[in-house]
Amino acid sequence: EKRHFLAVRDAFLCYSEIELGAQRRALRHVNQLPKKYIEKLPPFTLQRINEMKPAIEANQKFFDAVIEQVDKSKIFISNDQRSRKSRSKFVQSHDASKVRTTLRQCVRDWSLEGKKERDECYGLIISELQKILPLEDSDLNKKSVLVPGAGLGRLALEIAILGYATQGNEFSYHMLFTSGLLLNSAAENQFTIYPYIDDTCNNINWGDMVRGIKIPDIDTEVVLSDVKSKLPNGEELNFSMTAGEWIEIYKNQLESWDCVITCFFLDTAPVAMDYIETIHNILKL
Numbered sequence: 001e002k003r004h005f006l007a008v009r010d011a012f013l014c015y016s017e018i019e020l021g022a023q024r025r026a027l028r029h030v031n032q033l034p035k036k037y038i039e040k041l042p043p044f045t046l047q048r049i050n051e052m053k054p055a056i057e058a059n060q061k062f063f064d065a066v067i068e069q070v071d072k073s074k075i076f077i078s079n080d081q082r083s084r085k086s087r088s089k090f091v092q093s094h095d096a097s098k099v100r101t102t103l104r105q106c107v108r109d110w111s112l113e114g115k116k117e118r119d120e121c122y123g124l125i126i127s128e129l130q131k132i133l134p135l136e137d138s139d140l141n142k143k144s145v146l147v148p149g150a151g152l153g154r155l156a157l158e159i160a161i162l163g164y165a166t167q168g169n170e171f172s173y174h175m176l177f178t179s180g181l182l183l184n185s186a187a188e189n190q191f192t193i194y195p196y197i198d199d200t201c202n203n204i205n206w207g208d209m210v211r212g213i214k215i216p217d218i219d220t221e222v223v224l225s226d227v228k229s230k231l232p233n234g235e236e237l238n239f240s241m242t243a244g245e246w247i248e249i250y251k252n253q254l255e256s257w258d259c260v261i262t263c264f265f266l267d268t269a270p271v272a273m274d275y276i277e278t279i280h281n282i283l284k285l
Contacts, residue, residue: 002076008173009078011095012067014088016060018096019198021088023052048206055194055210059103062191062215069181098174102152103195105175109154110182110216122155125261126162133259135163140230141238143258146282148246148275149265153179156241157220159261163227165238169246176243182216183241189214247278255284 026049030038071077080087108114133143140163147156150168152175160166170176192212196203203209228237242249260279269275 005076005173006078006080007092008095008098008177009067009070010080010087011091011099011174012063012177014084014091015063015096015099016056017084017088018091019056019059020053022198023049023056044206051210052197055197055212058191058212059193059195059197062193063099065186065191066177066181069185070177073180095174098172100195100198102174102178103193105152106178106182106193106215107195107213109152111213112217113213115217118154121263122158125155125263126158129159129164129259129261130162133164137230139163140227141165141235144238144256145259145261146250146257147261147263148250149262149268150241151175151179151264153183153241155261155263156239157183157223160237160239161223161227163230164259167239168241169249170241170243171245173243176241179241183220186216186219188216188219188222191215247274250282251278253282255282257282258284 027046030041030046030049033041108117129145133145135143142165144165144167145159147159147166147168150156150170151172153168153170156166156168170179192214194210194212196209196211199209224237224239231237260283262275262279266272266275
């Protein structure tokens with residue numbers, strides 16, 4: 001587990017080394033073209049390749065903040081003194097790919113641009129929750145909701161804002177690392193990320209690739225302040241995240257939860273009925 005944790009940590013820290021390496025290769029390939037072919041390229045070709053660098057560096061600034069927050073937890077401490085360039089050679093391609101994917105998921109969960117998609121999927125779920133498990137003032141912080149496969153934590157947060165005792169669970173360190181920053185210490189619009197800078201396909205124009213997205217669109221401390229103010233003096237808001245394989249963590253919590261909510265989750269199950277049976281078992285009768 002420690003080895004995997006540190007491998008994911010390196011993937012975040014070495015993001016720019018990997019992406020800038022690809023950018024340098026693109027420049028080298030262009031410069032190696034015969035002059036007759038270079039002359040046929042659009043005049044802005046080299047300029048646009050060069051414009052990728054500041055966007056990649058901005059993404060790295062965000063990832064550095066993610067890892068700074070991770071390191072505060074002191075779950076596993078890295079004593080690796082190698083440079084990022086040296087470590088980048090050992091980052092697995094699937095870990096690097098998940099880091100890039102995490103950027104795009106930040107758009108859906110933590111940006112103003114993602115609000116429409118959140119409203120269309122999370123909004124329907126929250127509306128149904130309020131119908132089947134309505135909250136009275138006396139129920140605040142008591143009726144329990146579990147969100148397995150919580151990803152970057154936005155759905156769990158939106159449920160906690162309503163006053164439910166909410167716990168998210170996530171298996172992926174890529175998701176957990178990033179949500180740790182966004183849920184706990186990031187200020188509104190603190191970061192500008194460029195999630196599409198490495199996506200060269202299906203763009204209408206160059207601006208699609210270099211478009212900056214501000215995250216997070218909210219400050220979690222601010223949006224939770226209202227429900228916190230309604231709690232009795234000294235009572236802590238019951239909102240948390242757990243890490244690990246969710247069936248192993250929750251399978252013995254029989255009849256413990258008022259509601260289980262999933263989104264983009266059941267289709268990840270090796271055997272879907274295992275997930276459904278576990279949900280059935282942990283719900284209160």
